[in-house]
Structures are given as structure tokens and as C-alpha cells.
Amino acid sequence: MPAPERLPAPGVNTTGEREELLAKGELTVVGRISGASNAVLLCTAAYGGASADCVYKPVKGERPLWDFPDGNLARREVAAYLVSEATGWGLVPPTVLRDGPYGEGMVQQWIESEASDASGASGTSEGADASGDAVGSPGSDGLLALVEGVEAGEGWKPVAFADIGEGRTALLVHADDPRLRRLAVLDAVINNGDRKGGHLLSAPDGRLYGIDHGVTFHVEDKLRTLLWGWAGEPLTDEAREVLTGLERQLAAGAPLATRLAELITPAELAAVRARVAHLRRTGVHPEPSGQWPAIPWPPV
Template sequence: MPAPERLPAPGVNTTGEREVLLAKGELTVVGRISGASNAVLLCTVEHGGTSIDCVYKPVKGERPLWDFPDGNLARREVAAYLISEATGWGLVPPTVLRDGPYGEGMVQQWIDSGGAAGTGGSGSSPDADGLLALVDGEEAGEGWKPVALADTGEGRTALLVHADDPRLRRLAVLDAVINNGDRKGGHLLAAPDGRLYGIDHGVTFHVEDKLRTLLWGWAGEPLTDEARGVLADLQRQIAAGAPLATRLAELITPAELAAVRARVARLLRTGEHPKPSGQWPSIPWPPV
């Protein structure tokens, strides 16, 4: 029997084809990804002679969170993917909810990253190929947006900055919509084809403002015309009775869905990127 064909890089085949492969393919566990707080399994999924690598997060492997008592993190990851697809920005890898070797869980296409996203060392100059950096002084520099001063030890501080990159800016808008409480540097994947993906969206959709992110560089700035148009279209897609709203209602609670609608409406009303609420730490820990 010939070996299964490997899919080309994301963007060559349609998203729908990858969703079908992830949902219907035979899931084989290859190993466990260490360092994650919940069970994260590296797998292959094969269907119809085609195979890709993927990540499988079984619900049984989730650690309970006191502030997310309703539902499970896997369903929130799928909901985040659906919102991302609705924007047309494709910022989240194809993600489905399905049964697997350890029960129901989230299955998401593995994205090979060139390792561009990450933080440089204290005093390093911003890397032109990177998305995050630590720089000396209090000025971000051209092409970069300041986030916060960081303690680097021994009484030294450095300025945490992120690139003034339209891909990151779109992701900041998506995070504001889904109320992402955990946008770390390690959750940014810059693919070799130039696309940017965000991963790990389990801590999302809370009814309270829990936005914690490294992408505060545009806080208080006007939304782009593109973002306003996308949000206006998204508002129609999540209205009661719309197909996307029906799908989301299967994944998050009615109160959480109402909160999504309220956040989109607020973004359109203010026309600005949100600012830290001051009620929670604005940056996740650890940040990378």
C-alpha cells in the first residue's frame, strides 16, 4: 500500500478539505507534547490516502479551572476557530471537535513554524524576522509597538515590544472578540508561507473581561477600516438565528454567546482597540 500523501503547506488545499480530514480521519497518537498544563497529544490523521500532523487535546486531560466552570476548553477552542473563519482572516488553524483514542477532544492541524515568534534577550535589538522582542530603553523603535517594561533580573528592565504588523493587529481584534485570557508569545506561530496563526484558545469567551495579551500596542488606537468592516459582518453572522450563532450555541453557553455579541457591538461603537480593564493582570504569566 502506498504511503499516505502529505498535504502541502496551509493555503494550498481548502480549509474545508482539512476540516473533513481532521474530523473523519483515523487518529493515531505519536507522542505527548511536554510543558503544557493540559494533555496535548501530537497525532497523525489519515483519510482517503491523505495524512497530516495534528494536535489532539482530549477533554479528559483538561485541568479544571475555577473561573471556567461551564463547558470545556476543547469546545472553546473550536468556537474560537469558527469566529476566526467568520472574519475571513484565517488566524486559527483548522480545528474540529471529535472523538479520539481518549474520548472527545479538540483536534487541530499542526502548523510548522519557522520559529519567528519569540522574545529576544535583554538588550537585544528587535529581530526583523520576529514578532516580539525585549529592547533597552523606553522607546520601541520604528516598526514596533511598546507593551510594558519587564524585569529581567539583577535590577535591570527592558521594554517588551511587538511588531507593528497587520497580521498581529488582526489577531488583537480577534482576541478582543473572543475575550482571550492567555495570548502568550508561544501561542503565535509564523508559518513558512508568511501566514500568522494563533493557537491555544481554551481560556476564552468568559462573560467577564479577562483579556490578557502581549498585543496591547494598539490599545486605544482607532480600528482599521478593514477591522470595522469585518466586525460589522461578524455582527450579522452571530445574530440570533444565524447559522454561525447556532453552531456557537452548541459550544459555549447562552450567556457567553451574548457576551460575544456585546463585545462586537462595543468595538463597533467605540471604533477603538480595547484598553486593559485594570481588573485583572493585563499580561498573561508566563508571557512566553
């Protein structure tokens, strides 16, 4: 029997085909991804003569969160994918909810990253261009850097000063990249409480993906991110247009709203609608509220 054909990189096959493979494919566990606070399993999914690597996060392997008592991480991950698809930006890899070897869980397409090592760290010369000397790199394929000085430099956006030990501080910066800016808008919509550097993946085809969206959709402001560089700045025309379309898709009875209602609570769905309306009304990127740590820990 011939070996299943491995699917090409994202963008070659349709999203529907990739979703079908993840939803219907036979899952074979290859190993466990270490370093995660919850169970994360690397698998292969095989269906209809094709196969692909994927990540399987069973609900049984989740640690309960005191401030997220409703639902589970897996369903919020799927909800984040659906909202991402509704924007048209495709910022989250194809993600489905299904039964697997260890029960219900989310299954997401594995994305090969351009990171230079297993931790996702990627040394960047761009950091030196930002303001003199790069003193370290939080990774994420050159999208983030730590630099000396008080100015981010051309092409970079300042986030915050970080203690790097021995009484020294460095400025954490992220690239002034339209892909990151779209992701910052998505995070504001889904109320992402954990946008770390390690959750940013640059694929070889140039696309940017965000992963790990289990801590999202809270009814209270929980936005914690490394992407504060545009805080208070006007949204792009593209973002405003996307938010207008998203508001229509979130209306009661619309397909997106119906699917989200199966994954998050009514209060959480109402909060999504309120956040979209607020972003449209203000027309600016949100700023830290001051009532919640603005940057996740650890940041990478």
C-alpha cells in the same frame, strides 16, 4: 499499499478538505507535547489517501479551571476557530471537535513554525533596531522582543516594562504588523485570557496563526495579551468592516450563532455579541480594564 499522501502547507488545499481530514481521519498518537498544563498529543490523521500532522487535546486531559466552570477548553478552542473563520482572516488553524483515542477532544492542524528552536524562541536583530540594543527575545519568530531604552522604535509597538533580573528592566515590544493587529481584534472579540508569545506561530508561507484558545469567551472581561500596542488607537477600516459582518453572523438563527450555541453557553454567546457591538460603537482597540492582570504569566 502506498503510504498516504501528506497534505501540502495551509492555503494549497481548501479549508473544508483540511477540516474533513481532521474530523474523519484515523488518529494515530505519535507522542505527547511536553510543557503544557493539559494533555496535548501530537497525532497523525489519515483519510482518503491523505495524511497530516495534528494536535489532539482530549477533554479527559484537561485541568478544571475555577473561573471557567462551564463547558471545556476543547469546545472553546473550536468556537475560537469558527469566529476566526467568520472574520475571513484565517488566524486559527483548522480545528474540529471529535471523538479520539482518549474520548472527545479538539483536533487542530499542526502548523510548522519558523521558530529557531524547540521553545519557539527566535533571536531578532530587529529588536536592536527598535531602540539600540536587544537584551533578549521572547521569541515568536521576531514578532516580539525585549529592548533597552524607553522608546519602541520604528516598526514596533510598546507593551510594558519587564524585570529582567539584576535590577534591570527592558521594554517589551511587538511588531507593528497587520497580522498581529488582526489577531488583537480577534482576541478582543473572543475575550482571550491567555495570548502569550508562544501562542503565535509564523508559518513558512508568511501566514500568522494563533493557537491555544481554551481560555476564551468568558462573560467577564478576561482579556490578557501581549498585543496591547494598539490599545486606545482607532480600529482599521478593515477591522470595522469585519466587525460589521461578524455582527450579522452572530444574529440569532445565523449559521455561526447556531454552531457557537452548541459549544458555549447562552450567556457567553450574548457576551460575544456585546463585545462586537462595543467594538463597533467605540471604534478603538480596547485598553486594559485594570480589574484583571493585563499580561499573561508567563508571557511566553
